[in-house]
Structure formats: structure tokens, C-alpha cells
Amino acid sequence: IQVTDVVVAYNSWVNCNSPWQFGVGSNVDQKDVLPASEIRSERPIRTVVANNLIYNEKGDGQPIIAHDSLDGIEFKSNVINNQGVPFEGVDGLKAKDFSVTELEDKIVVPASDLSDVELYKGFEFDLITTDLLGNSRVEQNAIGAIVGMPDKKLNIMDVSRYGADWYTPGFSEGIASKSHLVGSVAELVNAVQQAKLGDTITLTADRYEIETPLKIDKKLTVQSADSNIKSTINYNGAAETPAFEMNPKGQLTLENIVLQGTKSQHAFASLQNNMSSLYNLTLVDCEISDFEYVLKGYKYSFSEYIKLKSTHIKNCANGLELSAENDDRGEYNAENIIIDDCRFEGVESNVIDYYRGGYDESTVGGNLVVTNSTFMKCGAKEENGILLNTYGIINVNISGNKFINNNVKFIALLWGAKNNSHANNEIRNSGKLIVEENLPLKLMY
Template sequence: MIAQSAARHYANFKGLPKGRSELEESSLMARSTTLAFSGLLLAAAPASALARDYLVHDQKEYRAAAGAVKAGDVIRLAEGEWKDFPILLEGQGTAKQPITLTVQTKGKVILTGASSLRMAGSHLLVSGLVFRDGSAPGAEVISFRRDPRSYARHSRLTEVVIDRYNKADRRTEDRWVSIYGSDNRVDHSWFAGKGNLGVTLAVIRPKGQPEANRHRIDHNYFGPRPPLGSNGGETIRLGTSDESLSDSANLVEANVFDRCDGEVEIVSVKSGANVVRSNLILESQGAIVLRHGNGNRVERNVFLGKAKPHTGGVRVINEGQIVRDNYMEGLAGTDFTSALAVMNGVPGSAINRYHAVSGAEIANNSMFEVARVTLGAGADAERTAAPTGSRLTNNLITGQDGKPFRVEADMVGVTFTDNVTDGEVPGAIPSGLRKTGIATKRAANGLLYPTDPALAAQGAPRDLRPVMVAEVGPAWYPKATGIAAFGSGRAVPVKAGGLEAAVAAARPGDTLKLAAGHYTAEAPLRISVPLTVSGPRDADIAFSAPTLFQLEEGAALRLEGLSITGDKAPRQSGNAVIRTSALSTVANYALEIDGTAFSRLDSAPAFDLIATTPGTFADRIAITKAAVNGLSGAVLAAAAETEGKGRYAAEHIAIADSRFEKIGSLAQILRAGTDESTFGPELILRGNTVVQSGPVMLGLSGVQSILIEGNTFRSSGRIAVANSVGTPETRIIDNHFIQTPEPTVTKLYPQGSPRVLVSGNSIGGDAS
């Protein structure tokens, strides 16, 4: 009976339930399914006189069992590591008797190396697999098809883990899960740490096959995905533009998205009639984006940004989209990652560009302490079609700065009714948006609601229940944690002559405390863990190799209070104090320099302080209270990504309160191409003094956010800013330019709407 009950539930999930009580129903359904599924594995053998239970110990035994498997049979992988194992599960089960692939013991069967899973047939059930310590041999780790003609239908993937199972080169694309066919389900699984190019989970709708898919993606844990630094970092994608004008009808429900920061689209909807419902989005940069396709619903989701930059809500494009009953709090995103972004479209748009918004219904959403609601987002010389026939009704908005609204296009085609805000009402919204004080209190569900009875019906419904992290993913696999922080490990004293050995023996989070004295590195110090190197200024490090610190896979480096000299480096072009790996690294790194002095780095041409290499990416590079005297190259050379695909070297760059004398340039930063799917690079340059640089002191191309504030530039070269597509922001304010040219700001492409503020700067004066 247990097996039959589970099978009946499993066969039923293809329909899309409706109504506000669905979260409670689906949670109960999921819990009962988990219990029933456990019973199903035990009951599968007696359910039919012909059903068999295979325990296999190697690939040969698996292939024999897989070749003989029939409806109701169960194959179990024995405990241990299965390396380089290409699994094919193919067969025809039934709703009452699926063909099952599982494990002897959950959490103790690990697929490593070049392993993968393909499924083809009907009523297949896979559970308990863990993919770790390797990468797929092809373009997919798990695929719901054997080949382009053989798909899986009515099949289920549950309690499966893919943990940092990445290609060695971050620029090589693959997908972790590709769902083909129809009526399939992925639930209670764990996906985290994808660092290379490609979608984490995608519904694939091949061109020429426009029929609905009706897949269900529910109760999964989508854990941290670091910024990719290019397009192709979505966590979920439903379809592609080719078939986006037909309906896919997928349900994405009750998942947790935890720190999913890959790119601007967390969930990218590129087909019609999908429902994205009752998910929890935690501190994730980006938004749920209705990119292509019509008639989608985004409802009853909870977004908690905690003021993290670029945390967004929902972006609306195309026809007949419904965004209702969502709760958003502390979202700091603007522009395309606003809490709500209603875009402008392209007149007569090609299928892969931006169809105009029409017939949108945006109702009963709460947006508390959000940075921005953007209407007519992306309006420029190409995107001139404003929203039409759309309604914003009964929404509640409070802003972080008292001005939460940005209107970039004509709103005559949008009707506003009974919306309330505590911020400034734009003149472009003449009615239907009322300003009032909004006091709030947290309810038992942990969410904020107005205390004024007159606002009781405003915004998100009171019966929302955010899905809990403990309710998603397999219970037997722990949720993801962060990398070791600087200073979280041991304090290791180091004397002169012992630096190389100390670096080689370092553990994650260690701090190497150098004693006063002279240190010489004869070969690059290769860093592969988060490491701090600290010392007094009379801890002097010289190096005779082309590089002092080489940042390898897994590295992060902080330098504190040291003195580093370059006069012993080779007399050749291209030396660097800090250089990223010669090979692509999947993990993002961090680099911090605080209170450290650098000198005599001009003994050879093109001698850089920091040199980035293609295929490496920094979450942050921060230089504070540093002193550089004599440098023939760049303090930061971050222009190695030249392919024009929107890639760049670092997400956040900050240089503050430092002094630079006789340098080639302060920074060269490049983001080439016209892609709009990323957040950075972001540069903050504040409180610095630069005396005597080369002809281009600062070269910035395609940088998305620039703040140059309160600096003094003497006898230096020009600042050259070239803005790219999207809405890049450049602010050059309150600086002193002494015998230094005024900054130049140009625009690379006709598309895009750069925002430029050059104000309060002084030009000319004594250079002494």
C-alpha cells in the first residue's frame, strides 16, 4: 500500500495546483512523499513476483543489472567511491512500479572523477547519489535523456547532491542538471558551489519541439553560487528564446536559493505558462527574471536581501505576466535587479531581444526597505516601447532612501490603484500611489506587516509561510558554509629564512606573523588557501623570481604592515608582486592589502603590483593605507580578459587612503563586449594621492560602477572612462587635479544609458 500510495502521488504531480493554500498542501504532500518513498524502496521487491533488488559493487555489475532491469526493480550502488562512472538508466517502469536506482547507504556512495548520469524511458526513480571531487565528462552532469531521440518522461530525481562538481576551467560550459522530456520531477536535492560557466539546472526545450514540459522542481537547496564574472551563471533556466513563445508549464516551488550570486538572473524564465511559487530567496544577487515567454506567474515568494548589494526581486518583460503576493525585504538592488523592474521593450523585437511589457498584473506585493522600484527599466535608443495595458494594484513599498521609485519611461500605459509608499511619489505617477507613514511589526511567520488597521489588506497576504532551509534538500547532507575567513586559523610566528616553509605548510585561515628582518623568496610563493601575511614595516620581503605571490586554486591573500621591494627581481618585462594563476581557477579569490609599503618596483619594464590573468576572478580586491614608490607598470593590471564576451577580472575593487609615487598607472580595468548579465566590475577610488604617473593614470572600459572621490592627482596622466551598455554609473567628485588633465568620459555603444556625474573637482594649481 505504501508503494502504491507513493506511485499514485508521483503520477499526479504533473498538474499545476491553484489557490493560496497550495504551499500548505504541497508541503504536506512533500513530507508524505518522502515517507512513502522510503517505504517504496522496501516494498518494491514484493510488489511484483518478478521484481528484483540488485546490490551492485562495480560498474560491470551495474551494467549487467541495468541491462536486465524491469518495472518494479531496484538497483542499489554499494557503499564507497565510484570513479569515472558514466551511468545510464534506461527502461520502462510504470506509475505503480517505477524502475529505481538508489544507494546502499545515503551519504556513503560518492561519484567522483568523470562521472555522470543519463536517464531515458518512463517512470524512472533515482535517489541518494552524491557527485563530488570531479566534473562531468561532457556537457551535463545529469541528463533526462540518453540522446536527442530518447528522453525521460514521468521520472523523478530526488535526494541527489552535486557539490562543487566543476570543470577545471571556469570558462568551459556545462549544466549540472538538464531536464528534457515531460512530466519529470527534481526534488529534495542539493546543488551548491558551481563555479564554471553554465546553468545549474535547466529545462531544455529543443528547437522545433514546442510542446509543454510540465516538470516540477521543488524542495531543493540551491546553495552558494559565487559571481561568475560573465553571462551564463543562472541557477535555474526554463527554456530558451527559440521556443519561448510556446508554453512550457513548469512549476518551481518551495525551493531555497541561498547566496546564488552567479549573475543578474537567478531564475531565468524563457518560456510560457510557468509558475514560480513559494520559494525563499536568501541574500542572492540577481532576480527572478521573466526574460522570454508569456503568461507566467511569480507568486508567494519571500525575498530576504539583508541589504546585500544587487539583491533583487522580479524583473518583468513580455505579455500577460502575473507578479502577486510576494514579500521582499532589504533588497539593495537597482536597475535590472530592483525589487521590481518593469522593463521597456524593443519595438518589433526579435525573439531573443526584449518584447514590450503588456497586460502585466502586479498586485499585493510587500516591498520593505528596498533600494529601488524601476519602471521603464532599460529605456534607451533601442528599448523605446513602454509598458502598456498593465496594472499595479495594492502594493506596499518602503524605501531605503526615501526615494524608492525610478521612472525611466512614459507610464501612460500602466494603471496604478491603491498602492501605498512611505517615499517620494514621482510626478510620472499622477494617481494610484499614495504616500503615508508606514509602521510595521513582525508577525509569527517572521515577516513584517503594517500595524495601521487601514493598511491591513495592503501588500503580501498574512498567511505566507516561508519555506525553511531544513525542509529542503536531503536531510542527510549538510547545507553549505562559507570559506575560511582571514584570521580565522592559527597565528604562526615566522623568522627570517622561514617564509617559504611557512607558506607551504599553511592551513585555511592562518596568519603568518613575520618577525622583523629580511626575507628573500627565490621562487614564487604559491598560495592555495585563505592566508594572511602580517608583520612590522621592518619585516622586509624581496624576491628574485618574476612573481612573489602566486594565487592558485582556492587562494585568498591578505598582506598587513609589510615592506616589499622589487630590486632583486629579474631585469625582464612582466614581473609582478602578486599574480593570479597561469591556469583558470574555478574558485573566486579575495585579495586585501593593508598598511603595506612597496618600493623599487621599477627595476624592469611593465612591473605590476597586481597582475590578473584570464580565467581567474576575484570577489574583491582591496588596497588600504598602502604606499607605493617606484612602479613601472600598474598597481592593478586587470585587463587580461579581451575576448569581448563580457568577462572581467574582479567584482569589487577598492583603493583607499593610499599614496602612489612614480608609477606607470594606478589601474587598467577592462570588461569587453555588450553583455548585460553581470554586476561588475565596481571600482571605488577614495582618499588617495597619486604623484607622477604615466600618460594614462587610470584606464576604465566597461566598468559598471565607478566612484572616484576625494583624491589628489599631481603631475599625472589622464583618467579615461569608456562606458558600455546597460546603465553604468560614473561619479568623479571632489578631487584635486594638479597639473593633471581633466577626466574624459566616452560612450562605446549607442545602446545603454550611462549616468555620469563630474562635480566639485578642482583643476590646476601648484604641483609641488
């Protein structure tokens, strides 16, 4: 959809990297490889950018980035203090030496009123009668978001002043978290059920044999009592059930734990239905083994982050399965997956299966970072021959890893046209890590 009839006026950008970017969605440079229906070539028209202010304490080499022609945009009466750092500018944005002062925490305003800058008077600009703080622009007007200094502190960064009436931001900040010491399965199950938001459950026994999933519907940490000796949780539940069932709003951190299955279950999984809110999962210094899936994210489930740190995953049929959003509408199952200093050994397929399909660029994720980790003897049953499946993911960084004796054709197939990169990986008998500039994607409509 073409951008038309837009006015960007009376705004301030302070210490922002490349604050003005135009034509971000343009992909005319790929017209030779994309279907004609997927080319976004219509530039903004009848657009005015006027009476704005940019201030950079440290000069920015690219305060303006134009991904396509700006011939449909008028720039009028905009000023920038870029500390003398040169940049490719536009007519209607002038360099000016001015200083700023802090009005209150995180709110910076010009130290002078900049009234010497002649304002652009566009269509219906006279209807803009106040500034960001409610000061009148009728009697005194100037460029930028704020034209005058208030008589008293306004606390405009006080989040309690905003949002729906029924929502109280920061309601849990004054509630102290509690630690639960558990030495038996019954105590563990009860602690998970009764714990409050942010509580910690500490395992004091060597081993716990559980038969049913532990339901995680709040922020919880489960950890071993002794940082040098890992407690073991053996999950003996039914096939295709998870040891930890991730419910809406569930945020689980597992620290210094051994988690074992019997080959047919899932270590962690979202609900198959009714995932009305996101879940998050963090594993630190854990050992996960003998599961059908380490993590299975079902369709319509979503995680803001999956983090694995210093964790050993071994002898599992599947690893992290986050590819259920396969309708190719630009959707995906997790925003951020971060894996650092981990070891994957004997994971037969889907070591990491992270998928985002379709040409839709209204979503600009996900984000996968795999660093300083070892993958050994994995992928033996991977049908597509790719160890780390990242198809359609926009931001991927695979760096500083070791890939040893993995029976696959490719370690990864990265998307060169996007922010996919790899560096300093050691590869031995594990296929190739390749980059393709353009990947074929399914049409959305």
C-alpha cells in the same frame, strides 16, 4: 528581448529604497549616438502588478521609478504606506495607513490582515493558494506576501534550511583561526602550505628571501610581528612569476609588509588557466616595489574585491592590470577595486588598467573607488596617454587625490552617461581629468 506576459503579485516590500523600477534597460535617450542595433526601446507589455504591499518606516520620495513609458503595465489593488511623503504614483497603487510588526528577526508583517483591500483576481490567480509561510490563501486571503500569523516561530532566516544537500553553510564559523610565527623562509613556505582557512602568519624576522611563488588557495593574513617595523620579503623568482600566486578561493590580506622584486616578476597574479573560483586581495600599510606588475589578472580570472589601504607602490613597470577580458562581452576581471590613502610613485604604465567592453548591460559593474591618494611621476610609458584607465567601467569615483608631475595626456577619461564622478582632486603637471558623456564601444554580436 522584450518583457512580456509577467505577473508580479502578492509581494511585500518593507523599507526598500525605490522598490519598483521599470524600463531600467531603456537607452532610447542615446539613440542619436548609439548604433541602431544597440537601442533598447521595447517596453514591457501584457504585464500585471497586483495585490502587492509597500511599507516605508521613513517615507520614500521615489518608491516608483519609470525609466520609460508604463503603458504596457497594469497596476491593480496595490497599497503603500509612505508616511504621507508625496511621490509620483500610478493608478492601481493607493496610499493606506497601516502598521507592521516583527514576526521574527528581519521578517516584518502587517499588524492587521488588510482584508478590507479588495483583491484583484487575474488569470490563474486562483492557483496561488498559499502565502510565503505556507498559510492557505483559500480560506483567508489578502494583499502582500503573508496573510496570517503562524502559531510558532518558523526560523525562516535560518540559512541551514536552504541550499544543496552537500553544502553546509557556516561550516567554518566554529573553527578557531590559528596564528603561525615564522622566522625563516622554510617556516614561511611551510606555514602557507599548512595553514587552515582564516589563519594568520606572523613574520618575526627582518628579511625573507624567497625563490618560488607562495601559493594562496585559502583565506590567509600575512603580517609583520611589530606594527612599527615592517618585515621585508624579497622575491628572487623567475621572470613573469608572482611572489604570491592567487589560486581559486585564495583570499590574501597583507599587512605591514615590504615586498620587493627584481624588476621582472609580478608581486601578485592569478593563475593563467583553471581559475575555477574567484580570489581576493587586500593590502594594508604595505610597500611594494621593483616589479614588472603589481597585480596581473589573467583572462577568465575574477576577483570580488581588490583593496589597497595606506600602501606605497613605487618603481614598477606596471600597476594593477585588470583588462584581460577584452572580448567585449560585458565581462571584466574584478567587481570592486578600492584604493584609499595610497601612494603611487614611478609606475611607468597601467597604473590602474580596469576594462569592461561591449554594450551588454546585463552586467552593471565594475566599481572603482580611488580616494585620498597620491600619484607622482607615473605613466611615463603609457601608450594611450591615460594614467587611470577605466574604460567601460560603470561606477567610478575619483576624489580627494593628488596628481603631481605625471607624464600623461589625461588622468582619466570618465563615462558621463554612467555613474562616473570626480571631485576635489589636486592636479599639477599631470594632464586633464575629463568626462565624455558617451564612449564608443564595440558591438557584441
